[in-house]
Amino acid sequence: QIMRRSATRGACDLSMSGDEHARRAWLERMGIAAIVLIAALTHELRDERESQLEAGRALIRQGACQAGLEALAGAERWPSTAKAGRIDYLRAEAYARMGDRRSAEVHYLRAYRADPGYFWTVADLAAFYASSSDPLAERRRLVAPYVNLLQTEFAAHPALPEALAHVQRKLETSAPGKPRPSATLQGSGLALGLARTSSCSPP
DSSP: OHHHHHHHHHHHHHHHHHHHHHHHHHHHHHHHHHHHHHHHHHHHHHHHHHHHHHHHHHHHHHTOHHHHHHHHHHHTSSSOOOOTTHHHHHHHHHHHHHTOHHHHHHHHHHHHHHOTTOHHHHHHHHHHHHTSSSOHHHHHHHHHHHHHHHHHHSTTOTTHHHHHHHHHHHHTEEETTEEOOOOOOOOOOOOOGGGSSOOOOOO
16 A cells, blocks of 8 residues: 555656646747747837938938938837937937027037047038037137047048038138138038038928
8 A cells, every 4th residue: 555655656746747847848938939039029120220210311311300300219219220329410410400500519419429430420510510600710619629530530531521621611601602711621522411401391
C-alpha cells in the first residue's frame, strides 16, 4: 500500500512537471510572437514618421506652412526618424516664412544646440540675423559668430561661398530698395532657407 501511494505521488509529480514545461514553452512562444509583432509595428510607425517628415518639409517649401507644421508634429512622435535638430530647423523655416521671427529664432537656436554641425542651420541663422530690421551694427554683431563658424568649421562645404554671399546681400539691404554700406564677407550667389521660396500662405 505504501508503495502504491509512492507510485501515485510520483506519477502526479511527473504530470505536474509536464504541465509546467508545456506552460513555459507556451509563454516563450507568446513572448517571441509579441516581440515580432512589436518590431513590425515599430517599423511601420517609423515609415509613417519618415513620410510625415518629408511631407512637412515639402509643404513648408511649397508655402503651406501651417499644414507643414502639423505634419512635423506627427513626425516628432515616437518613433521619430528625424536626425537631431532637423524638425526644429524646419519649424524655424516655416515660422520665418510666416513672418513670426520670434518663433523662428527659438527653433533655429534649438536646432543649432541639438546639432551644431549641421551646415544649413548655421547658414540660415546667419541669414536670419542679417535680414532683421535691427541697425546694421547690431545685425553684424549677431551675424559674426555664425559667419566665423561657417568659415572655420565648414570651410570645405561646397555651398559656403554662396551662403556667405547670401548673408552679405542681406546685410547690405535694410529694406527692399534701400541699400546699406557694404559689409563684405566672401563668396558669391545663393538663396538659402529664408529665400528659397515665397512666404507661406496664411493658416
